[in-house]
Amino acid sequence: MNRIKYLCGTTFRMLSLVAAICVLSFVLVSASPVDPLEAYVGAESTMSEQAKQEIAEHWGLNDPPAQRFLTWAKNTIHGDLGDSITYHMPVSTVIFERFQYSIALILSAWVLSGVLGFAAGILAALKRGSLLDKGIKTFCLILQSAPVFWFGLLMLTVFSVILGWFPIGQAVPMDKLAEDVTVWDRVYHMILPSVTLSILGISKIALYTRQKLIEIMHSDYILFARARGETTRQLVVRHGLRNIALPAITLQFASFSELFGGIALAESVFSYPGLGSALTAAALNADAPLLIGIAMFSALFVFAGNLIANILYGIIDPRLKEGGYRA
Incomplete structure (x- = not known):
């Protein structure tokens, strides 16, 4: 019964959210x-x-x-989202074609921000007060304050125009036929947009993980474990990671909405043909069917991310499962 009530409540919240949007x-x-x-x-x-x-x-x-x-x-x-005024094709077709590019960019930026932010937060907490800790905090604050489009233009200017290490834009080489494009070509064109988009999540996860781990490492049960002879590595692996995993996962999945907000700017800067650039074009042309379709799709995507986060909570900490321990 608890599971049925949870599924019904989740479905109602999802439908209400989509309707309101x-x-x-x-x-x-x-x-x-x-x-x-x-x-x-x-x-x-x-x-x-x-x-x-x-x-x-x-x-x-x-x-x-x-x-x-x-x-x-x-x-x-009845399953018909209408036709896009901008692209002269069904909205569902536009979303499907553009999302194939955006999902690769979003997932790569999401994983990159989570891994780097989590690792940087742990490293800063273990080296609290050191030059490394101050450097990580300063870098995170700079990233958190930098607008996505400004950082994207800076990356484009330095690594594409000045150094020539990466292409200036697009998702694939313009001088190749579609059948000649390799996986490496797509990854190569996605590196700069992915790094630019990942700055939305790195700083928040790093700073929060650092603060949370510092609190845990100074708790009574950690002091007791240290008195038993456990090393710092053992303390972090056995006691620290599980306790800082839940807030890190919360921030990571909450960043889905920020990624959808930042992807329009990142894709516009790098001329990346994803869902964000389609959203920008639709907004400039007052393309209501496409705008509402993308808004509805993004709401479902973000809702699904939050639902996955709730499921992972129960896996990481069984006390949070339905019917289990409640704080």
């Missing part, structure tokens, strides 16, 4: 000063007014906002 996204798009018809045909277009009205009628732009939303909601329930 859809309504809010539609309201914001409708209030946008960008005219979707003008963005579609171009400001300098010589198209006749009759042709423009036919296009507006085709896209439903002449209907009241409430009617357009209800029409969209009805079609969405």
Whole structure:
């Protein structure tokens, strides 16, 4: 019964979240000063007014906002997210094609930020007060204060323009056919955007892990274990890692939403053809179907990440399982 109640509650929260995001996204798009018809045909277009009205009628732009939303909601329930005004294809197709690029970028940045942040936090805590600890804290504070687009431009200028180590942009080489593109080509083009996007999570995880491990290493049971003759390595592995794993996992999975927020800027800087660049193009063109579709998809993705985090809590600490120990 507890599992059924949990699944029902989780499903209700997910549907409520998606519905609220859809309504809010539609309201914001409708209030946008960008005219979707003008963005579609171009400001300098010589198209006749009759042709423009036919296009507006085709896209439903002449209907009241409430009617357009209800029409969209009805079609969405039947699996039709509508057609993108920007890309002239179904929204589901655009999301699927672009997400194939974005998921590789998001996962690589997510893993990189988690591993580096966790390792840096542990190292800083064990070397508390040393020059290394101060250097890690300073570096993390700089990363946390640096905007994604500024850091991306800096990386692009240094490593692509000045040093020439990495390509300037795109996800694959422009001088190769699709069948000639190798896995290394894709990884090579993804390194700089991935590193840029990873700065969103490294500093928070590192600083939080450092503080948490310092508190644990000065607790009574650690002092007792140290008195029994356990080494620092044994103390960290046996007692420290499990206690700092839960807050680290919380921050790591919570960074999903930040990654979706930063991916639009990172992909725009590096001309990476992912979901973030599609979101930017849709916003500039007031492409309501694509904007709402991406917002709904990102909400589901972030919700799934938080759900996975809750499941991992029970695996790492069995006391947190349903029906078990409650603090």
